[in-house]
Amino acid sequence: xxxxxxxxxxxxxxxxxxxAIQTPISVVRPKVNYLDKDLIVGVGxxxxxxxxxxxxxxxxxxxxxxxxxxxRIDLGGLAHAMLPAYDEGKDKVNASKYADxxxxxxxxxxxxxxxxxxxxxxxxxxxxxxxxxxxxxTLNIGQRNAESAKAALKKxxxxxxxxxxxxxxxxxIFFTPKEGVVRIQKGSEITYL
Amino acid sequence: MENGTEFQSTYTPDxxxxxxxxxxxxxxxxxxxxTTLLNQDILxxxxxxxxCKTLEAPYVLGDAExxxxxxxxxxxxxxxxxxxxxxxxxxxxxxxxxxxxxxxxPNRAISEExxxxxxxxxxxxxxxxxxxxxxxxxxxxxxxxxxxxxxMLGAVLQYPATMASEEFDYLVIIKTHFVTDRQRxxxxxxxxxxxxxEKLLMEKFGIQ
Numbered sequence: 001x002x003x004x005x006x007x008x009x010x011x012x013x014x015x016x017x018x019x020a021i022q023t024p025i026s027v028v029r030p031k032v033n034y035l036d037k038d039l040i041v042g043v044g045x046x047x048x049x050x051x052x053x054x055x056x057x058x059x060x061x062x063x064x065x066x067x068x069x070x071x072r073i074d075l076g077g078l079a080h081a082m083l084p085a086y087d088e089g090k091d092k093v094n095a096s097k098y099a100d101x102x103x104x105x106x107x108x109x110x111x112x113x114x115x116x117x118x119x120x121x122x123x124x125x126x127x128x129x130x131x132x133x134x135x136x137x138t139l140n141i142g143q144r145n146a147e148s149a150k151a152a153l154k155k156x157x158x159x160x161x162x163x164x165x166x167x168x169x170x171x172x173i174f175f176t177p178k179e180g181v182v183r184i185q186k187g188s189e190i191t192y193l
Numbered sequence: 194m195e196n197g198t199e200f201q202s203t204y205t206p207d208x209x210x211x212x213x214x215x216x217x218x219x220x221x222x223x224x225x226x227x228t229t230l231l232n233q234d235i236l237x238x239x240x241x242x243x244x245c246k247t248l249e250a251p252y253v254l255g256d257a258e259x260x261x262x263x264x265x266x267x268x269x270x271x272x273x274x275x276x277x278x279x280x281x282x283x284x285x286x287x288x289x290x291x292x293x294x295x296x297x298x299p300n301r302a303i304s305e306e307x308x309x310x311x312x313x314x315x316x317x318x319x320x321x322x323x324x325x326x327x328x329x330x331x332x333x334x335x336x337x338x339x340x341x342x343x344x345m346l347g348a349v350l351q352y353p354a355t356m357a358s359e360e361f362d363y364l365v366i367i368k369t370h371f372v373t374d375r376q377r378x379x380x381x382x383x384x385x386x387x388x389x390x391e392k393l394l395m396e397k398f399g400i401q
Binding site: 131133 | 249251252257258260263265338339340341342344345346347348349350351352354355
């Protein structure tokens with residue numbers, strides 16, 4: 001793990017993590033890199049940082065980016081999930097790659113780091129259908145990812161403030177935990193959630 | 194090529210050689226098919242063949258944000274699997290212009306006409322690869338109608354990665370160069386075998 005000077009504020013949160021961690025799903029905890037130097041959330045990962053750091057997901061296609069933050073302590077997490085549901089998946093080890101289990105794990109971890117459940121808010125982006133098939137019987141995995149993420153947020157009682165899902169274009173997203181702003185780049189087009 | 198990512202491959206060097214051989218056979222088939230279709234010499238070259246982790250696929254192929262064109266095929270029949278062809282926009286437009294007998298115009302955006310033409314080119318190349326594999330194994334593999342995508346490399350690769358990650362940890366990536374008019378254009382074929390076909394392949398090459 002690499003730290004820079006501006007990350008001091010997060011160290012205290014990190015220490016809080018050394019206590020017992022309770023997980024709703026009995027899985028091997030995924031390897032999550034906090035405070036990676038470049039702050040890029042890879043496919044099937046989630047990362048948690050505090051302001052003024054930003055997180056980003058490059059090239060969200062059918063994957064969804066789930067941004068959850070607590071504005072009172074400026075703590076935010078971003079998950080980059082590729083498959084909809086943990087229960088349907090065959091890989092039971094990397095729970096952070098499913099939209100639902102990634103949400104649960106990230107929320108629990110943020111609570112452990114000092115966030116309060118009632119303060120959490122969420123935004124959602126991604127879930128595009130990149131490939132257009134002439135036959136329409138292929139399952140739209142992007143849409144299923146988005147639906148699963150929304151259901152998971154509802155279960156956690158976290159309000160979903162904004163979303164931009166669907167379409168057939170890939171997105172790159174930047175997440176600023178302080179204001180809870182998600183900047184979406186779709187080609188040359190930039191939108192803010 | 195950023196091949197520096199370290200991982201523990203389940204494939205031995207012999208197996209990777211075997212996969213490269215399949216890549217070469219497929220490339221020569223694709224080369225013949227394209228040359229016939231476009232009525233111009235197109236050489237398909239395989240400089241590299243490697244295995245990468247499914248989850249890392251969007252990042253090992255280079256700049257995840259570069260805009261690419263991709264054609265996706267599923268294989269049906271006794272041998273199953275999927276095939277993905279990734280091309281840069283340059284060569285995609287160049288090949289469409291050749292196919293449709295138009296004057297080359299590399300600065301235009303990709304139109305509906307281009308999409309159909311590229312799907313067809315991808316279909317033919319992908320089928321050539323599948324044919325190579327099925328001839329080798331003696332099983333039938335029929336390509337599905339092609340799916341088409343244009344967009345960021347990282348986003349495009351998520352679809353096969355998602356499909357594959359439900360069962361497999363690794364993808365076979367065949368790096369190709371399309372050579373025409375003394376210009377080289379990079380491209381990728383990604384072959385995702387299912388478990389049984391993979392076993393057949395390895396048996397064929399005498400590797401267990």
